Amino acid sequence: MQYFSGRFKEKASNLILDFHSTINFEERLAYYDIMGSIAHVRGLGKQGIVSNDEATLIEKTLREILEDIENKKIKLLVEYEDIHMNVEKNLIDRIGDIGKKLHTGRSRNDQTAVDLKLYLKDEIKKIQSYLIETIEILNNIAKENKKTFMPGFTHLQKAQPICFSHYVLGYIEMFKRDYKRLENAFNMMNVCPLGSAALAGTSYPLDMEYTSELLGFERPVWNSLDGVSDRDHVMELISALSIIMVHLSRFCEEIIIYCSNDFGYLEMSDAFSTGSSIMPQKKNPDAAELIRGKSGRVFGDLMGILTTMKGIPLAYNKDMQEDKEAVFDALDTVKSCFSVFNGMIKTMKPNKKRMLEACQSGFINATDVADYLTNKGMSFRDAYKIVGSIVSDCIDKDKSLEEMNLEEYKNFSDLFEEDIYNEINIENCVEKRTTKGGPAEKSISLHIEDVEKFLKKEIEILKNYKLNDIF
Ligand code: ARG
Numbered sequence: 001m002q003y004f005s006g007r008f009k010e011k012a013s014n015l016i017l018d019f020h021s022t023i024n025f026e027e028r029l030a031y032y033d034i035m036g037s038i039a040h041v042r043g044l045g046k047q048g049i050v051s052n053d054e055a056t057l058i059e060k061t062l063r064e065i066l067e068d069i070e071n072k073k074i075k076l077l078v079e080y081e082d083i084h085m086n087v088e089k090n091l092i093d094r095i096g097d098i099g100k101k102l103h104t105g106r107s108r109n110d111q112t113a114v115d116l117k118l119y120l121k122d123e124i125k126k127i128q129s130y131l132i133e134t135i136e137i138l139n140n141i142a143k144e145n146k147k148t149f150m151p152g153f154t155h156l157q158k159a160q161p162i163c164f165s166h167y168v169l170g171y172i173e174m175f176k177r178d179y180k181r182l183e184n185a186f187n188m189m190n191v192c193p194l195g196s197a198a199l200a201g202t203s204y205p206l207d208m209e210y211t212s213e214l215l216g217f218e219r220p221v222w223n224s225l226d227g228v229s230d231r232d233h234v235m236e237l238i239s240a241l242s243i244i245m246v247h248l249s250r251f252c253e254e255i256i257i258y259c260s261n262d263f264g265y266l267e268m269s270d271a272f273s274t275g276s277s278i279m280p281q282k283k284n285p286d287a288a289e290l291i292r293g294k295s296g297r298v299f300g301d302l303m304g305i306l307t308t309m310k311g312i313p314l315a316y317n318k319d320m321q322e323d324k325e326a327v328f329d330a331l332d333t334v335k336s337c338f339s340v341f342n343g344m345i346k347t348m349k350p351n352k353k354r355m356l357e358a359c360q361s362g363f364i365n366a367t368d369v370a371d372y373l374t375n376k377g378m379s380f381r382d383a384y385k386i387v388g389s390i391v392s393d394c395i396d397k398d399k400s401l402e403e404m405n406l407e408e409y410k411n412f413s414d415l416f417e418e419d420i421y422n423e424i425n426i427e428n429c430v431e432k433r434t435t436k437g438g439p440a441e442k443s444i445s446l447h448i449e450d451v452e453k454f455l456k457k458e459i460e461i462l463k464n465y466k467l468n469d470i471f
Contacts, residue, residue, distance in 0.1 A: 158362030196227030
């Protein structure tokens with residue numbers, strides 16, 4: 001039995017039924033589909049389009065159907081194509097003609113748009129919770145490592161000394177922006193398409209404000225064509241998820257580098273590492289590699305949906321059901337990456353000694369020598385040139401800047417005095433950089449305080465957000 005009987009004389013081929021069915025991957029929408037249907041039928045009852053008794057019976061039966069789907073008592077069938085038709089078929093099987101009234105004044109086109117938005121809104125909150133956990137872990141690391149000095153890099157060449165707190169606080173800022181991007185995506189999609197029907201609204205006197213409010217949206221859509229054909233929210237969300245994956249991937253790339261034998265700045269816990277089948281000494285950062293690798297599939301999901309959407313005329317076209325696998329995959333991937341990432345960063349240990357040792361080579365305090373001369377009256381450009389020659393001399397002599405004696409310094413400029421050694425001491429180099437957002441303890445502490453304020457505020461907001469709940 002196929003739902004679109006009537007106009008058709010021949011039965012649909014099993015090939016097309018399988019090909020266009022979404023039911024095998026959208027069971028997760030069942031809850032939201034029934035939520036949308038309950039709002040719709042309440043609206044129909046309120047407006048006298050169905051009687052109150054009919055509305056009550058439909059709602060009661062829909063709740064029973066949901067329970068049966070959740071308890072796996074209902075088999076969702078490919079021949080009913082999608083979640084909407086499967087639910088409706090079960091409804092009609094149970095209450096007959098009254099069940100046939102549910103679809104009055106609506107289409108699967110507005111149903112699928114509503115279901116997906118309800119689902120995505122909840123998922124956004126879940127990803128935001130992961131981000132909060134990540135930021136909390138990193139902020140704790142930042143609190144403990146204000147004096148863990150390490151090289152900062154540009155071009156992956158040692159550049160200037162920083163501290164480990166400064167490094168992780170950089171990522172905290174990226175994750176805070178990710179959090180806000182999700183917030184924006186949430187707010188942007190918070191508009192209810194129910195009532196758009198197939199594309200042109202409906203002649204039934206629906207109360208769209210009422211159903212929109214019941215479903216927790218800010219307002220109904222302004223245009224029914226847009227209501228059913230807008231998938232901006234899918235593209236926007238996967239874009240935000242892609243940027244999250246870029247951040248996770250960059251961080252993972254650095255974790256991999258910092259865990260390598262030659263760097264040794266970080267020690268990954270055994271629980272998040274893996275061994276080799278042949279090399280007994282190996283401890284590999286597979287988890288970090290896999291997160292880095294999985295960024296590719298999320299970008300793929302984004303490219304897929306962008307490409308699918310770019311040539312679709314208004315309003316609904318079947319192409320658009322490709323939205324679901326893309327966004328489900330992106331969400332599932334990001335959630336699984338976060339759970340592993342958070343466990344991994346919580347248990348990894350900075351090797352303070354190695355990090356400090358690494359600051360002793362590579363002339364990472366060369367800028368400070370130039371600043372020293374500048375502070376004594378020389379122009380920065382002249383100082384820069386002199387220090388370049390000093391570094392070259394150091395290389396020839398296989399010495400560090402700390403190992404040059406005062407006489408050697410004086411060969412380059414009379415301005416050098418004994419206090420140069422204080423200036424190039426690694427801790428002092430870091431502590432001098434007190435600009436806002438810099439690595440000095442003073443700046444770090446201010447930043448940490450600000451992160452704490454952010455966390456306090458957002459945790460409160462998240463706590464008060466109620467995931468979609470069938471009213
Ligand atoms: N399963 C469809 C989707 O996911 C629902 C809408 C179907 N509408 C239609 N006119 N065929 O997009």
